Amino acid sequence: TADVPDSHPRAASLRTRDRLVEGLENGLTSRTGLIAHGRGEAFDYLLGERTIPSADRAARAAAAHLLAADHPVISVNGNVAALAPERVVDLADATDAAIEVNLFHRSAERIEAIADHLRAHGATDVHGLAGDGRIPGLDHDRGICDADGIERADVVVVPLEDGDRAAALAELGKSEIVIDLNPLSRSAQVADVPIVDNVVRALPTMAAHARELSEAGADLDGVIAEFDADAALADAERTIREGSLAD
Template identity: 70%
Template sequence: MSDEVEVPESHPRYHSLLTRHRIEAGVEKGITSQQGLIAQGRGEAFDYLLGEETIPSADRAARAAAAALLRADQPVLSVNGNVAALVPEEMVELAEVVDADLEVNLFNRTEARIERITDHLREHGATDVKGLTADARIPGIDHERAKVDADGIYSADVVVVPLEDGDRAEALGEMGKTEIVIDLNPLSRSPQVASIPIIDNVLRALPNITDHAEELAGASGDELARIVDEFDPDEALQDAERRIRTASESGG
């Protein structure tokens, strides 16, 4: 990604500073809302308590996510402002590996912002991005995130929703979709209602899902189904919560 912050990788807070810069740049470009800055700060706090690393339960969740995407009939990766600012290339790469569509979906939605994010994704390799048509609605939601493409999120069987708000996450689950949520707070409603919650930083989680998908590319349908079925979302959430509470009690 161009215009990265000039901080040496040896700096102990390199990744944190890099992430903040990407969000700031996203706000300046009109990709990310100012509320995204607050969400990023909240996530950083949880990541610090997780040790700023992918814990084993999150890695298992990423593997289950890869298996679910590979066996899906119509997988879709949902993109909001923070996701577009933080991991555009990673979203495009994952979409290519698992043959998924990308769809922009925003709480603070305007046509101009949708177009800016779409252009941003195309600059990072995307060829087809959904979200502008918005010819369907997710039942039970009365704000702008209800607007989705009929041939995208609305009809998808598996949806990846990084950095998601809880009400849409719950509504997608009620539609019978397999929902893969990436969130750093295991107590948030989004991972609590997800089929596969990945409690990890999106910068680590997306490449990890892609790596697992490439590894599992030749697996049989039965093997992919076994990986998904054996994954326990409650165990993953409890493991992440234990890690955070232990770090908090020991002072980080």
């Protein structure tokens, strides 16, 4: 891996791929995670590999939700752990959120590896191994979470979540923030706040907004109320269909 010259037009994208392949080699990422990433890359290409204005507004609303929450939780899977561990930890710091490792294919070994990796990047308290909570409506393995993590959370951030789990979490009445490059994905469609952006860009954007909103003592409920999820999804889809230079 490595050695991608800065001048390469896909430099950022290729470095991101390198991180994911490394994640696979280190036991963080699953093989199917590589395929999911490929789907995301295609949408990112069409969006111009940048944070579109509506995604920035979504990230701001998401930050307001996290700051206003009693028990905010950021869910981390193998792709997110490989791509952006330091950015997860920084967002957790900026919003006082807990971190929970939650995998599509649950394996204690991989949860441990991911938790270790997050700790190596500064995380102090990582949930996910207890598995003593349940998300109703999902088959056994898929419904496992931590009782003092996702189960009791009032706001959850689920980057790259699978559609069924995203829908089940929404059913529970939690405020759900989804980061997903595909605005047509069921996950994005069921979210209270869909952020149509690459997780490597969305996490620091959310952290920056959180710090700005806190420092300004902003009216969080106002920021939350003025966000329109359907409009954000429609804007992302329009950008993809009309070409990324249209706005």
